[in-house]
Amino acid sequence: MTEPTPRKVDMEKIVSLCRRRGFIFPSSEIYGGLSSCWDYGPLGVELKQNIKQAWWRAVVQERDDMVGLDASILMHPQTWEASGHLKGFADPLVECKSCHLRWRSDDLKGDSCPSCGGELTEPHLFNLMFKTFIGPIEEQASVVYLRPETAQGMFVNFENVVNTTRKRLPFGIAQIGKAFRNEITTGNFIFRCREFEQMEIEFFVKPETDKQWFDYWIEERLNWYVKLGIKRENLRLRQHTKDELAHYARECYDIDYLYPMGWAELEGIANRGDFDLVQHASFSGKSLTYYDEETKQHIIPYIIEPSAGVDRTALALLCDAYDEEQAEGETRVLLHFHPTLAPIKVAVLPLSRRESLVSVAKQIYADLRQHWMVNYDDAQSIGRRYRRQDEIGTPFCVTVDFQSLEDEQATIRERDTLNQIRVPISELENTLQAKLGGEPLFVLPPGGRIWKE
Ligand code: ATP
Numbered sequence: 001m002t003e004p005t006p007r008k009v010d011m012e013k014i015v016s017l018c019r020r021r022g023f024i025f026p027s028s029e030i031y032g033g034l035s036s037c038w039d040y041g042p043l044g045v046e047l048k049q050n051i052k053q054a055w056w057r058a059v060v061q062e063r064d065d066m067v068g069l070d071a072s073i074l075m076h077p078q079t080w081e082a083s084g085h086l087k088g089f090a091d092p093l094v095e096c097k098s099c100h101l102r103w104r105s106d107d108l109k110g111d112s113c114p115s116c117g118g119e120l121t122e123p124h125l126f127n128l129m130f131k132t133f134i135g136p137i138e139e140q141a142s143v144v145y146l147r148p149e150t151a152q153g154m155f156v157n158f159e160n161v162v163n164t165t166r167k168r169l170p171f172g173i174a175q176i177g178k179a180f181r182n183e184i185t186t187g188n189f190i191f192r193c194r195e196f197e198q199m200e201i202e203f204f205v206k207p208e209t210d211k212q213w214f215d216y217w218i219e220e221r222l223n224w225y226v227k228l229g230i231k232r233e234n235l236r237l238r239q240h241t242k243d244e245l246a247h248y249a250r251e252c253y254d255i256d257y258l259y260p261m262g263w264a265e266l267e268g269i270a271n272r273g274d275f276d277l278v279q280h281a282s283f284s285g286k287s288l289t290y291y292d293e294e295t296k297q298h299i300i301p302y303i304i305e306p307s308a309g310v311d312r313t314a315l316a317l318l319c320d321a322y323d324e325e326q327a328e329g330e331t332r333v334l335l336h337f338h339p340t341l342a343p344i345k346v347a348v349l350p351l352s353r354r355e356s357l358v359s360v361a362k363q364i365y366a367d368l369r370q371h372w373m374v375n376y377d378d379a380q381s382i383g384r385r386y387r388r389q390d391e392i393g394t395p396f397c398v399t400v401d402f403q404s405l406e407d408e409q410a411t412i413r414e415r416d417t418l419n420q421i422r423v424p425i426s427e428l429e430n431t432l433q434a435k436l437g438g439e440p441l442f443v444l445p446p447g448g449r450i451w452k453e
Contacts, residue, residue: 009322011260015189017333018318021392023047023343024190036186036194043392044314046343046373048197051313052176054340055199058224059174066172066201067165071153073178074134074144079152082283083276084247085129089148091184092123104185128181130194146180151305153177154202155276158288169290169301170213172203176310188261190311197310204301206292207274210250213304214271218253221267221306225255225313229338230320234258235266248275257316266316267308274300317341321393335393336416339436344394345372346432349385351401353378361400364410364425368398371429372436390415396432411451414441423448 018024023044027037040048060068080086092105098118105123113120130146133139147153154173161173176199186192205213218237226232240252249270257266277300281288289298321335339345346368350361358378365376375394377385382399389397399411410428412435413420419441423431427445435441442450 009260009319011189014260014315014318014322017322017391018044018189023318023392036183036192038190038193038311043343047314047317047337047341048310050341050343051310051317052197052199054228055224055308056174056176059172059201063172065167065170066174066203067161067167069154069157069161069173069175070177071150071157071175073147073180075147075152075156077144078283079156079280080129080145082279083152083155084279085145085148086127088247089129090125090127093126093184094120094123096120102184107185126182126184128183130180130182147178148181149179149307150175150177150198150200151202151276151307154200155280155303156284158204158277158280159286162290169292170203170205170209172201174199174201176200188259188264190315191259191261191264193311199308199310199313201304201306202276203304203306204290205304207299207302210271210273210302210304214251214269217304217306218255218269221269221308222255225257225266225316228317228341229336230257230316234316234320236263238263246270248272257312257319259315259319266312267306269304269306272303272305274302276303277301330387332387332390334390334415337393337395339395339438342393342395343373344375344389344392345396345436347375347377347385347389347394347397349376349382349397349399350378351382351399354402356405357400357402360404360425364398364400364428367429368432371433386413396435398428398432409447412441417441420451421448422451 021043022041025039025041026033027039028034060066093102094105095102096113096116096118099113099116101113101115103114108114111120112118129148131143132146133142134144135142154175161167176197178195179198180195183192183194186194203213203217222235222237225235234257236256238254238256245252250273252268252270254265255267256263277288290301292299317337321337323334323336325332325334348361348365348368350357365374368374377388386397395415397413399413404410408425409422410425411420411422412431421441421444423445424447427448431445
């Protein structure tokens with residue numbers, strides 16, 4: 001497959017926009033930040049929330065073969081023995097003998113330090129799990145780990161879910177939550193964090209149907225990103241080679257996104273076979289089998305795991321949506337977010353701060369906020385206010401002008417086309433609802449018209 005050449009959007013522009021407009025800040029910035037930890041600001045938290053809601057809706061709400069779970073971050077330490085993380089969740093670490101920078105040896109192209117060219121130490125394995133203690137005594141017996149993935153919470157609850165929901169195979173458990181990895185190589189903004197959020201599915205199937213469900217989930221997950229507006233040409237599927245496969249996986253595909261630094265993993269989809277249930281059964285002494293009523297046999301289901309990252313999805317969406325246009329001698333920066341993901345759905349803008357306009361605009365603002373995240377902005381020229389909304393990806397602006405006082409109508413302006421329509425204020429809510437749901441702008445409500453200013 002020929003790969004498209006990387007596009008123009010560079011990471012600095014995304015980082016700077018995120019910082020300037022309150023999407024993402026370095027963690028504990030007033031103390032100089034904490035490496036590879038990030039805080040989501042007022043707009044970032046909305047974006048993240050919208051991503052998680054869209055995922056939950058697609059994989060739990062709209063399906064009858066999936067249930068949700070919210071397992072705790074701290075788990076019994078034996079979980080990590082059974083899963084193989086205590087032994088195997090490690091990267092090969094090398095250190096430069098001159099500048100003492102540390103690197104993941106499997107990331108390096110040559111055998112000298114990429115920073116100063118110095119000689120490197122022999123690689124040693126470095127476990128990526130964060131350790132802490134449970135209870136007041138800091139001793140070996142009370143060591144627990146911050147989970148490096150949400151998956152294990154779903155495996156250890158397999159029996160609970162089967163017994164309480166009466167779900168029959170095939171069915172899945174879905175979970176969204178924080179995970180922690182003490183990554184050696186960090187950087188690339190929120191692509192590789194030490195604390196991040198995952199959206200994971202563990203889909204339990206009859207062993208002989210694993211291939212079919214594996215293919216199904218690859219297709220399903222790829223389509224989800226496309227439906228959310230990510231350009232298909234910026235996504236690709238990459239199969240793991242035999243020597244790349246994780247210890248638990250029979251087969252694995254990555255959905256890669258063409259980030260500013262190149263193609264990199266956005267989501268991984270693995271066929272985990274019966275590895276997890278066998279391991280947890282053996283370590284816990286519980287029988288984690290499933291009684292198949294058709295064959296009257298106890299079986300160990302196979303597991304297909306689509307595992308996505310909220311932060312990497314947010315970064316892919318920001319990169320994909322970013323655009324610059326020249327308009328009236330100025331650069332218009334805009335984010336073409338799908339309405340479902342846009343942090344702010346509508347901005348209400350009175351043309352001036354005259355009291356008569358402000359009171360109408362404030363009433364519209366109060367009404368629309370019942371339904372969506374809405375901004376009210378009356379500072380500076382209308383052109384500047386439009387630009388501010390474009391830059392954060394607000395799909396629609398509602399402008400209240402002096403004529404609104406006479407005809408009780410307001411203007412809706414569309415972010416991407418800059419087209420405008422004029423609609424009765426009483427029709428605003430229904431009209432915006434339809435437009436946010438994808439109806440073309442020029443489908444007009446009663447009394448509406450195309451607006452040319
Ligand atoms: P990589 O090879 O990039 O380290 P991985 O193969 O270790 O990633 P998985 O264990 O498959 O990642 O985790 C599933 C998903 O969790 C990834 O596709 C990614 O979206 C997300 N993820 C994993 N590690 C991180 C991280 N350090 N920061 C942000 N997201 C992450």
